[in-house]
Amino acid sequence: MDHLPPHKRRQLMQKIKSKDTIPELKIRKLVYSMGYRYRLHLKSIPGTPDLVFLSKKKAIFVNGCFWHQHVGCKDSHIPKSNTGYWKPKLEKTIKRDIKYHETLFLNGWDTLVIWDCQMANEDLLKNRIKNFLDSSSNYLKVR
Numbered sequence: 672m673d674h675l676p677p678h679k680r681r682q683l684m685q686k687i688k689s690k691d692t693i694p695e696l697k698i699r700k701l702v703y704s705m706g707y708r709y710r711l712h713l714k715s716i717p718g719t720p721d722l723v724f725l726s727k728k729k730a731i732f733v734n735g736c737f738w739h740q741h742v743g744c745k746d747s748h749i750p751k752s753n754t755g756y757w758k759p760k761l762e763k764t765i766k767r768d769i770k771y772h773e774t775l776f777l778n779g780w781d782t783l784v785i786w787d788c789q790m791a792n793e794d795l796l797k798n799r800i801k802n803f804l805d806s807s808s809n810y811l812k813v814r
């Protein structure tokens with residue numbers, strides 16, 4: 672049962688959101704330690720990806736499972752209270768994400784999404800990042 676009043680719930684969720692930068696910092700450090708260099712949050716690129724590899728035309732998004740509604744993830748459930756606030760808000764984010772990825776793809780960009788819940792296995796992360804950055808494929812991966 673959710674016993675928090677809506678405004679308290681919102682405050683709590685905003686706190687969770689601000690923690691989303693921790694996985695992002697971890698990915699930055701990891702990618703840097705692997706020898707790749709990148710730009711951060713380039714506003715000129717659709718969706719303002721967290722890490723941008725300009726010469727490769729590749730971008731990495733580090734997504735919070737809740738805010739970006741990771742499909743099938745236990746962390747992506749919509750709060751039971753104040754659904755009228757959360758549902759449209761989260762659906763808007765999903766639609767926006769899809770649009771960004773499509774736009775990037777159509778412009779020849781390759782994207783990788785790393786979800787919060789995938790942060791634990793560093794070896795797996797490294798492999799995924801390496802495969803992504805060293806391959807020359809440009810295919811559409813939205814979710």
Ligand SMILES: [Zn+2]
Nearest residue numbers: 736741744788
């Ligand atoms: Zn997840």
